[in-house]
Amino acid sequence: MWLGRVGYAEAGRRQKEAALSVAAGGEETLFLLEHTPVFTLGRNGSAADVLWSAERRRAGGVELHESDRGGKVTYHGPGQLVGYPVLNLSPDRRDVKRYVTDLEEVLIRALADFGIAAARSALRDRVTSVWVGNEKIAAIGIHISRWVTTHGFAVNVSNEPLDNFVGIVPCGISDGGVTTIERLLGRAPALEDVAASVLVHFAEVFDREIMAAS
Helix, strand or coil, X not given: CEEEEECHHHHHHHHHHHHHHHHCCCCCEEEEEEECCEEEECCCCCHHHECCCHHHHHHHCCEEEECCCCCCEEEECCCEEEEEEECECCCCCCCHHHHHHHHHHHHHHHHHHCCCCCECCCCHHXXXXXXXXXXXXXXXXXXXXXXXXXXXXXXECCCCCHHHXXXXXXXXXXXXXXXXXXXXXXXXXXXXXXXXXXXXXXXXXXXCCCCCCC
């Protein structure tokens, strides 16, 4: 389901509704979207990792939301493809590490479609993310309740998000940078084109049939 540009609270409401439906035996959903500017504080996050004051956030039009996803602090905003898979991992995929690894694999394959050689990091404090050298290009933060998933991943497509990443310590990592597809290629593909590539590889990795939803 393509949501376009939506606020963080609205996307959260959509996920909760979809999770209740999936838990009751309904169809799974993969939400793809852009967020309006927002810093999100995960379960392992610290307010100290948000560097901008409330006044600076208001001036920049950036909201701040606590989240029940794993991970620390990250930024979402225009120019970034966000994906929220709402899946039932029962009975045959009940493995949290496998789920995260599979999400990473989807993103690594999608980025390869655009000529970008991305990879997982070998450093322990950089788990659940995708890197190009010493720069993060995609972040992953998930929530699983009774094996139904919410939250998901974000891929930096255009350079627009980079200005606001300076307002946080991304995912608590201070010794690495942040990059985008545009920065690496010198051009920004359409967000819809990146979404189409992600869909193809999501179907491959998770062995799902993708059907468009209204």
